[in-house]
Amino acid sequence: MRSRSAIFALFFGIVLAISGCSGCDDSVSDDDVGVGADVDVGEVDDVDASVEDATEADADANGPGEPDIGDPDADDPDADVEPDADNGEDDACPFAYQMECGGECVAVNTNPDHCGECDNECEGEEACVGGECTTECMGDLELCDNQCVDLEIDSANCGACGDPCDDGEGCVGDGECVETVDFGPGPQGCEDGGPPVDIDFGGEDEVVECSGNISQSTFLWALCSCSDLEVQDELLTDGFNSSSGPYQPGGLGGGVGVNGDLWTQSYTDIWGALFVGDGSDILFEDEAEVYQRLYAGGGVGVEDDSVVREDAYITGDIDASANFDILGILHQQGTYGGSLDYGDRVEQSVTVDPPCQCDGDDEIPVGDIVDAAAADNDNDAIGLDEDLFASGDAPRRVELPCGRYYFSEMEINSEVVIVAEGRTAIFVDGDVYIDDRASFTPGPTGELDIFVAGDFHANDEVVLGSPSYPASTRLYVGGDDGLLIEDAADVGGNIYVVPGTIELQDELDIFGAIYGQNVLFQDNVAIHYDRQVAQSGEYCPEPDDDNGDNGDNGNGDDNGDNGNGENDDPGPQCSLADESCTDDEDCCAPLICDDETETCSLMQCLPSGDDCSANDECCSGICAISGDGEDGECIEL
Numbered sequence: 001m002r003s004r005s006a007i008f009a010l011f012f013g014i015v016l017a018i019s020g021c022s023g024c025d026d027s028v029s030d031d032d033v034g035v036g037a038d039v040d041v042g043e044v045d046d047v048d049a050s051v052e053d054a055t056e057a058d059a060d061a062n063g064p065g066e067p068d069i070g071d072p073d074a075d076d077p078d079a080d081v082e083p084d085a086d087n088g089e090d091d092a093c094p095f096a097y098q099m100e101c102g103g104e105c106v107a108v109n110t111n112p113d114h115c116g117e118c119d120n121e122c123e124g125e126e127a128c129v130g131g132e133c134t135t136e137c138m139g140d141l142e143l144c145d146n147q148c149v150d151l152e153i154d155s156a157n158c159g160a161c162g163d164p165c166d167d168g169e170g171c172v173g174d175g176e177c178v179e180t181v182d183f184g185p186g187p188q189g190c191e192d193g194g195p196p197v198d199i200d201f202g203g204e205d206e207v208v209e210c211s212g213n214i215s216q217s218t219f220l221w222a223l224c225s226c227s228d229l230e231v232q233d234e235l236l237t238d239g240f241n242s243s244s245g246p247y248q249p250g251g252l253g254g255g256v257g258v259n260g261d262l263w264t265q266s267y268t269d270i271w272g273a274l275f276v277g278d279g280s281d282i283l284f285e286d287e288a289e290v291y292q293r294l295y296a297g298g299g300v301g302v303e304d305d306s307v308v309r310e311d312a313y314i315t316g317d318i319d320a321s322a323n324f325d326i327l328g329i330l331h332q333q334g335t336y337g338g339s340l341d342y343g344d345r346v347e348q349s350v351t352v353d354p355p356c357q358c359d360g361d362d363e364i365p366v367g368d369i370v371d372a373a374a375a376d377n378d379n380d381a382i383g384l385d386e387d388l389f390a391s392g393d394a395p396r397r398v399e400l401p402c403g404r405y406y407f408s409e410m411e412i413n414s415e416v417v418i419v420a421e422g423r424t425a426i427f428v429d430g431d432v433y434i435d436d437r438a439s440f441t442p443g444p445t446g447e448l449d450i451f452v453a454g455d456f457h458a459n460d461e462v463v464l465g466s467p468s469y470p471a472s473t474r475l476y477v478g479g480d481d482g483l484l485i486e487d488a489a490d491v492g493g494n495i496y497v498v499p500g501t502i503e504l505q506d507e508l509d510i511f512g513a514i515y516g517q518n519v520l521f522q523d524n525v526a527i528h529y530d531r532q533v534a535q536s537g538e539y540c541p542e543p544d545d546d547n548g549d550n551g552d553n554g555n556g557d558d559n560g561d562n563g564n565g566e567n568d569d570p571g572p573q574c575s576l577a578d579e580s581c582t583d584d585e586d587c588c589a590p591l592i593c594d595d596e597t598e599t600c601s602l603m604q605c606l607p608s609g610d611d612c613s614a615n616d617e618c619c620s621g622i623c624a625i626s627g628d629g630e631d632g633e634c635i636e637l
Helices: 004-010 012-019 051-058 211-218 366-375 531-535
Strands: 098-101 104-107 127-129 132-134 142-144 147-149 169-171 177-182 198-200 208-210 223-225 229-231 235-240 256-258 262-264 268-270 274-276 282-284 288-290 294-296 300-302 306-308 312-314 318-332 336-347 397-400 403-407 410-412 416-420 423-428 432-434 438-442 447-452 456-458 462-465 473-477 482-485 489-504 508-521 525-530 632-634
Touching: 127 147, 169 397, 169 416, 198 211, 198 366, 208 211, 211 447, 211 473, 211 489, 211 531, 366 403, 366 423, 366 447, 366 473, 416 423, 438 447, 438 473, 462 473, 473 482, 482 508, 525 531
Parallel strands: 177 397, 223 256, 223 508, 229 262, 235 268, 235 525, 256 274, 262 282, 268 288, 274 294, 282 300, 288 306, 294 312, 300 318, 306 318, 312 318, 318 336, 397 416, 403 423, 410 432, 416 438, 423 447, 432 456, 438 462, 447 473, 456 482, 462 489, 473 489, 482 489, 489 508, 508 525
Antiparallel strands: 098 104, 127 132, 142 147, 169 177, 198 208
């Protein structure tokens, strides 16, 4: 069966003939002041442009639908009128990637028999990736029998397609099958992955929070650095949504936040917003391109040709010795000079809050979380020894059911695979030291949260999560030294390291997000942010209002309780994705307030490939509808 995109392409000519370009108004409103900025908005004329006008004007720059001057949000393909929420999941199923087909919850993001929707079968040399049939697999995955698999750890295709391990064995390397530790069905009902995992923050406040709420309030950026960030080699950040299609280069939503100064010495390509906190400067020493808004809490220096494709909010002065093009509106009160070009300028004061929440109450207390798990875990329920990985002589493959599991430390001296079969959390009291290839990954209907109180040091290759669903894997490291990976890494997940340092010494292609107190890249790095993580709390339970205070759900915009009626929640005091807002300042950066839905989202329109019902929902201005009464698909011209 053809993929949905191929079907919609058949109707492309019909859609153009019938719908033209209704809903392509690209006007600017005063609400476009932006997140975290305290500004006095000047008078700016509305700018209207049709899809045809935008196509002609932007054909050489960013393709159809790129914003005209003065339109800060039109080219943002992750704006999420309903922020990536309408991905076809059924409310009866417990995961965003699932849909009920024939009375069974099916992972329609990877199932080749039900790809994206029930009974949509991938044929020939196609695999199901992100709910679409495609012949390309992401990262180092290989196409086997209509699925993208890791031949190093897939027990049905161990080392080669169609080469399975025997019963009771699992794959740990290139064709090597070993005995698998069988821990049984789990401590509680693990049907459909089990319930969302609660994380106890420890300490006197007795905060307990759903793991999905923690991740969706933490990982809003492709890259967030709590201190200065020096980019010595090429850096790319872009975005995609693993619940609505496979990764495609150049998707928006992959923002960068820096609390300190930003200094780029090599080509920097940011397909998202760029925030640099109050009092901090930006220096583009080499070519840089920012596809969404730019916020600078200090000045901006430009020494090679650079461009900002939406609005720029700059507190300090601009010194552009090379061409610096701001295609939107420049909001600034400081001086400016050199080769600066902008669509319009509004003179106003600008204040930029620190984008990364790293200090005091904002820091995730990883050590306290692990301490709490030492006293309350599911080890006894499955017969798990907390010292299983303490000696370096551990089982080679461990498959954990849903639940919460505590380890004293992890010393890995031979190749090890740890698989989460459902919603699973791992807590490590000491350090994680890896001296051979190690894999930590959930299945297609699993989630894996790893909390390491100490440091994470890898001398050999590390596999974290899956590039097919990065939002499902989260690693939190609380040691003072942080995380060091000296070799290659296959990262399909989200990494948080505070107060330590994230140091990556090899060239990396990361699917997910990086968030650290200090971030050091020793080679070229590409980070493909999975926007689905911004909705990872979608299936967390609503809180119990035991104290009658009408507390919030842990997403943090009303200082309510955490669901156990005992204390305030640990989330940010701003609105997250899908939460209500009246203007951009209500939303956690880099989210903005969608004018139509009055909810926070990464951008104000739907990207190519997302479901739609009208042209004006799509960044391209074109919603291809088949005429069968179902939603269409946003497509580029």
